[in-house]
């Protein structure tokens with residue numbers, strides 16, 4: 001195939017844009033924060049499960065405390081009522097019975113209050129556990145929100161860069177013969193190397209040193225002849241840097 005040396009050189013610029021386009025596409029679809037954001041989603045789920053369990057423990061302790069408080073209130077009420085009745089009792093037998101009941105209620109109230117103290121301690125402990133877990137969760141959510149915002153900004157920047165590069169590429173592609181551009185794109189497809197500059201006997205597409213025989217052949221070729229790298233199959237572009 002024939003193509004002007006200018007057209008051939010333009011392919012190098014197009015290849016450079018294609019490389020940058022690939023990078024910006026990767027930055028757009030796979031932001032660097034992605035792995036950590038996914039990791040945090042897993043951590044958040046686990047921490048949320050833990051928080052739910054700890055909140056359950058706290059709720060149970062609070063319910064138990066409420067029951068105990070109502071037990072104390074009931075026993076106290078009853079003892080007060082017995083006290084009032086004792087104050088007005090005339091029958092000694094009845095008074096004795098009331099005194100016995102007041103004693104027994106006092107002992108009972110004292111016992112329930114001990115249990116109440118113990119349960120209050122458990123409520124406090126459970127509340128501390130819930131608070132600590134909530135703090136962990138908040139930390140995870142703050143980090144996640146920060147990373148998500150950063151990823152969004154990176155994606156927006158990569159998208160804008162990609163659009164910019166696409167415009168530049170279209171402008172350059174418009175200056176190259178369609179047949180040559182198609183040839184480059186065919187060679188570059190499926191991860192192949194589309195074009196390489198020959199610099200001091202080395203193909204910059206594949207970094208291989210070309211043999212003396214190859215260089216001799218290249219020297220003989222007309223400047224508008226489209227050459228291929230014998231190593232990687234890329235279009236081999238000659239410039240004054242080629243050392244021919």
Ligand SMILES: [Zn+2]
Nearest residue numbers: 203206229232
């Ligand atoms: Zn090569």
